[in-house]
Amino acid sequence: MSTHSKPSKNEEEFFARADAELRKQRRKRAIVEQLVALVPAGSASTRALVEEHVGREASIVRPSDRLQFTMIADQHDAYRAWKRVTVRIAEREYAMATKPGTVACGRVDPAAVLLGERLDVANGDVVVQLHCGNGLVGAVAWARGAARVLLADRNVLSVEAARRTLVENGVGNGEALPGQGALALPSGTQADVVAIRIPPERQSLQQLLWDAFHVLRVGGRCYIAGATNEGIRTAERTMDRLFGGGRLLGQDSGHRVTMATRRTVEPADRAAIDSPYLDADAFHEQVATMRGRPFTLCSRPGVFSWDHLDEATAILAETMLVHPGDSVLDLGCGAGALGTLAGTLSGAPVTMVDVDVEAVRSATRTAAAAGLSGARILASDVAGAVLGERFDVVVTNPPFHVGKMTDLDVPMQFIADAWTVLAPGGRLYLVANRTLPYERVIARWFGNLTTLHDGRRFKVLSAVR
Numbered sequence: 338m339s340t341h342s343k344p345s346k347n348e349e350e351f352f353a354r355a356d357a358e359l360r361k362q363r364r365k366r367a368i369v370e371q372l373v374a375l376v377p378a379g380s381a382s383t384r385a386l387v388e389e390h391v392g393r394e395a396s397i398v399r400p401s402d403r404l405q406f407t408m409i410a411d412q413h414d415a416y417r418a419w420k421r422v423t424v425r426i427a428e429r430e431y432a433m434a435t436k437p438g439t440v441a442c443g444r445v446d447p448a449a450v451l452l453g454e455r456l457d458v459a460n461g462d463v464v465v466q467l468h469c470g471n472g473l474v475g476a477v478a479w480a481r482g483a484a485r486v487l488l489a490d491r492n493v494l495s496v497e498a499a500r501r502t503l504v505e506n507g508v509g510n511g512e513a514l515p516g517q518g519a520l521a522l523p524s525g526t527q528a529d530v531v532a533i534r535i536p537p538e539r540q541s542l543q544q545l546l547w548d549a550f551h552v553l554r555v556g557g558r559c560y561i562a563g564a565t566n567e568g569i570r571t572a573e574r575t576m577d578r579l580f581g582g583g584r585l586l587g588q589d590s591g592h593r594v595t596m597a598t599r600r601t602v603e604p605a606d607r608a609a610i611d612s613p614y615l616d617a618d619a620f621h622e623q624v625a626t627m628r629g630r631p632f633t634l635c636s637r638p639g640v641f642s643w644d645h646l647d648e649a650t651a652i653l654a655e656t657m658l659v660h661p662g663d664s665v666l667d668l669g670c671g672a673g674a675l676g677t678l679a680g681t682l683s684g685a686p687v688t689m690v691d692v693d694v695e696a697v698r699s700a701t702r703t704a705a706a707a708g709l710s711g712a713r714i715l716a717s718d719v720a721g722a723v724l725g726e727r728f729d730v731v732v733t734n735p736p737f738h739v740g741k742m743t744d745l746d747v748p749m750q751f752i753a754d755a756w757t758v759l760a761p762g763g764r765l766y767l768v769a770n771r772t773l774p775y776e777r778v779i780a781r782w783f784g785n786l787t788t789l790h791d792g793r794r795f796k797v798l799s800a801v802r
């Protein structure tokens with residue numbers, strides 16, 4: 338068991354929140370247990386059914402159960418509860434769906450507001466937004482007369498947020514679709530307007546600009562928005578070269594929005610885009626050695642540590658214990674390094690989940706390259722897709738950023754979900770920057786904690802359920 342020095346004020350606040358969260362989760366679990374006892378015996382999937390509906394609308398349960406399930410949903414932890422916030426754009430109010438873990442983390446993204454303010458939509462336009470986040474721009478486009486709104490994002494939580502935002506604002510012909518760029522759109526989509534809230538990674542942005550150019554009809558308009566410290570000026574220069582010119586439409590507190598018109602069939606300067614990953618099936622491949630064995634890691638731009646094996650991941654790979662036959666969940670799998678190694682060590686089918694569909698596609702490739710059979714790689718918000726299942730081992734290198742913001746709600750939920758999906762006796766292996774305050778949260782959930790590695794920059798924590 339680790340010892341701890343006196344926590345800072347921030348840590349105290351964090352632990353107070355963690356405590357409150359834990360109390361709520363325990364209450365929820367007690368209700369789940371009561372409900373499981375209420376449902377007739379013989380239904381092996383009862384627990385899965387109950388848990389599947391925790392925090393969601395109870396749409397497929399028997400009417401008599403509806404009240405109880407709704408009660409659980411109401412009491413469910415704050416992490417999975419959706420909220421509706423109102424955002425004012427150009428004298429009109431819009432509803433925006435948000436929850437912990439979504440890009441704007443409950444705040445309103447100034448770049449989305451700028452985009453909304455400057456977006457020019459004609460009656461009947463087809464409007465596409467790539468990297469749509471909470472989907473606010475889709476609601477604005479609809480209110481301004483768009484005939485069809487298509488929103489795409491590689492983050493499945495953003496897709497769900499955008500879907501809810503469309504519904505909340507009564508968008509009659511709108512869809513929110515999972516995927517990076519044009520890959521997410523119905524084939525043959527031709528747009529009058531494409532709006533892009535720029536992503537943080539340069540090659541991902543290049544892909545979105547390239548796709549925007551090709552999805553637009555000649556005469557159509559491309560809008561980009563983002564912060565200066567997120568690279569909006571570089572994005573503007575690339576768009577200028579690709580489209581043959583662009584115009585700054587507005588700027589506010591470090592954020593800018595710029596528009597360019599597609600005037601030609603071919604890009605004005607093809608060399609503006611130098612990414613070799615424009616084809617959705619072009620993966621970066623590298624061989625990394627873990628536990629003395631070579632693995633081909635496949636990944637796409639924007640996936641965590643997509644062009645090298647992350648140092649913390651490598652440490653966890655060398656530290657985690659996976660026995661033959663263990664069922665393993667790689668929580669937040671990225672390109673699938675840990676899950677693929679774990680599947681190789683256990684010889685049993687491994688499960689990997691990630692919120693980013695490009696990570697899911699990458700991990701699927703990585704597992705296939707290692708010849709893993711039966712690997713299951715799913716898009717999921719934390720362990721949401723597998724909450725009804727039980728695993729012998731959970732391995733994780735949890736994220737602590739959403740976009741550019743540090744956000745400890747997500748790693749806290751990683752720990753809570755790890756506890757939920759571990760079978761009794763199951764083991765958690767977690768790697769983190771040594772400054773991150775996870776020890777007490779893990780100890781409170783699991784009642785035990787072992788520090789397996791305590792390095793200069795990273796630590797590996799383990800607990801048994």
Ligand SMILES: C[S@@+](CC[C@H](N)C(=O)[O-])C[C@H]1O[C@@H](n2cnc3c(N)ncnc32)[C@H](O)[C@@H]1O
Pocket residue numbers: 438494640641642647650668669670671672673674675690691692693696717718719720733734735736737747
């Ligand atoms: C620090 S990275 C680790 C990736 C991989 N396990 C590795 O070690 O290379 C964290 C991963 O968590 C994923 N992630 C972020 N938020 C998530 C969420 N709400 N649910 C599931 N995965 C999430 C990110 O997409 C990212 O791939």
